[in-house]
Amino acid sequence: MNRSNAPYPDYKRACGWKETAELSQKHPRLTGSQTCDAIIIGAGYTGIGIASQLAKLQPESDIRVLEAETIGAGSPGRNSGFVLEHAFTGVNAEATGELYRHYQSTQNAMREIAYPGAVTANSTIFKGAATDRGMRNLSTLASLLKKSGQPFEWMSPERLRSITGSSYYRAGLNLPGNSLVNPYALISNLARSLPATITLHEQSPAIHLSQTSSGWLATTPEGALQAPQVFLANNAFAASLGFGNAYSVKIFTYAGITPKLPADLFAALAPEGQWGLLPAHRLGSTLRTTDDGRLLIRGFYGYEREGNDATRSYLEQSLLNRFPELSSYGLEEWWGGTTSLTANGAPLWGQLKKGLFASIGCNGVGILKGTLLGQQLANLASGQPCLNVHELMGVPIWMPPEPIRHIGFNLVSAVERRLAGAER
Ligand SMILES: Cc1cc2nc3c(=O)[nH]c(=O)nc-3n(C[C@H](O)[C@H](O)[C@H](O)COP(=O)(O)OP(=O)(O)OC[C@H]3O[C@@H](n4cnc5c(N)ncnc54)[C@H](O)[C@@H]3O)c2cc1C
Known part of the structure; x- marks a missing residue:
């Protein structure tokens, strides 16, 4: 496949944080044809949020996370490292206040497991x-x-x-109440905190995703995974796998x-x-x-x-x-x-098709939001009570196709x- 239009990141420039932190992790690539209980595509804040919550709810399940790069080489480790519990967008003030309280609890939990070595004090x-x-x-x-x-x-x-x-x-x-972190160190710590029941596969981009009679089949360059449930946590690259293109860019x-x-x-x-x-x-x-x-x-x-x-x-x-x-x-x-980005800032969140769950459209802020929405998506997929994300954040509105979309973006920006x- 020509990497320039690949459904996964292909950054030309290294990120300054990576060199600063000098952290790395090694997880095996996916090879061969395998089956499991759940596939998570993307090991960013959303994907790790889904994985940690699924592991709590389904401790016996074989859960796999496919990551296109090494952990943190992409946006999860390339960002500015503002962990924001203040909520600036919600469908109204009441919803915004509720989101703020959820982000606070999300940060409190994150602080315990992932802040050592990542957070800037005071x-x-x-x-x-x-x-x-x-x-x-x-x-x-x-x-x-x-x-x-x-x-x-x-x-x-x-x-x-x-x-x-x-x-x-x-x-x-x-x-x-907000924090500054080294994002590369943070995402590495979060990945390291996952229980042993979760298997991470680095350098294993999903290049194709299709529905089968028993669930979903994710294909990578060297292998394939089949599972009844699949979670799209690859944010900007979900559309390249064929999902969410009408709502996100x-x-x-x-x-x-x-x-x-x-x-x-x-x-x-x-x-x-x-x-x-x-x-x-x-x-x-x-x-x-x-x-x-x-x-x-x-x-x-x-x-x-x-x-x-x-x-x-x-x-x-x-x-x-x-x-x-x-x-x-x-x-x-x-x-x-x-x-x-989505046109109105609302995430594309929920069950898109039977067994296919997605949380995409971070709209530029996603450390706590991604983690929270990922955890809630795992609740939804496991039949557990979860936040009414649509009521709090709205639903994304349709975006026109190319070339109108590109022209529209250039005009607005x-x-x-x-x-x-x-x-x-
Ligand atoms: C320069 C910059 C500064 C930012 N600053 C901040 C900030 O200060 N605070 C903040 O909260 N947010 C910030 N953001 C936004 C933040 O990085 C994102 O909101 C957040 O990373 C979203 O998390 P996510 O897990 O949903 O998606 P992502 O972080 O995009 O993670 C998706 C993961 O999926 C992987 N992936 C993609 N395609 C595939 C595939 N086909 N198969 C397998 N894996 C795949 C990617 O490699 C990546 O690891 C910034 C972003 C940038 C670029």
Whole structure:
């Protein structure tokens, strides 16, 4: 198969976190023809959430996870590492508040099993606005947080300067309870915490999925798995296996990281300790410090493209707009990662066909959301009580096919980029 249109990731650029963490795991590829009780496609936050919950509910079952790459080499380990228990989207304020409480419990459980070696201690996480539009967005968000019972505190420009060392931002919302992690270390820890009844197969992409008389058959380059139940947890790549294309689209977003900065320079950028800033506009830039004294920036969206030198320049310019003192350092590494967007932000979640379950469409935020939705999907598939995900998050709406979809994305993102202004 030509890897450029393969139904699994084929990243050209290595991710900066991977080298930082120097963690790796070895699980066997799938070889030969085998049968099992459940197949999970994708070992990201969603797939591991499904696997851990299925193992609790069905301890005797033979559960297999097919991962296209090595654990964490893809989006689960390529992200910016904000573990967000604040909920920003729900069908209404009440649902948003309920989601917040579920994300809190999800983080509490994750903290116990996967934070050692992955979490940044004592970080301050906040939304920051640099423009009038951004300030208005923060006010709207503040009223949602208030109505939905989520904690926050307004931050003045002076407070923001004393945290980031930069005068770029005009207002902020402090969001207590969230965490910064090294995502590569986090997903590796989560995978390691799975019970022995779960078998992980790395470097084993599902390249074809078909329905059979007794369930589902997933084919990989060197083997095949047959099971009565299959779970699609491969997010942006589910559509390439033939499911969810009418509701979701694969979008790349990008991150870059500086080299390790001299101690005095880093101290000037983080006078009070580690921090993470979320943008006040959806096309704005996310920034954070890291335990090893670097600054990471995430920004920009590309339609099904991993990015090129222009992407790097875009990220670097956004960084230097805020921190001109970094001009002689720039970005040491930059990379792209996939996310799956739906038109209205609702996930494609539930049983799509008999024995075929899916949780896809992370819409750019997925560490806690993916874990929670994965666990709930396992409950649904096992006939256990589960959250009414559609009532809380809505259902995704239909997206037009190509080429209208591509043209539509480019138009919307051009307009949004303009509106984002200095939040980019
Ligand atoms: C640059 C960047 C920054 C981000 N920052 C944040 C952040 O700070 N906080 C946050 O919460 N979210 C962030 N996200 C989004 C976050 O990474 C995703 O929401 C999250 O990873 C979704 O988890 P998931 O398990 O649903 O899907 P994914 O993480 O995409 O995992 C899917 C897994 O399936 C595998 N796979 C794909 N196709 C196949 C196949 N055919 N067969 C087998 N396996 C397959 C992939 O290799 C991958 O391991 C960011 C994303 C990017 C790209």
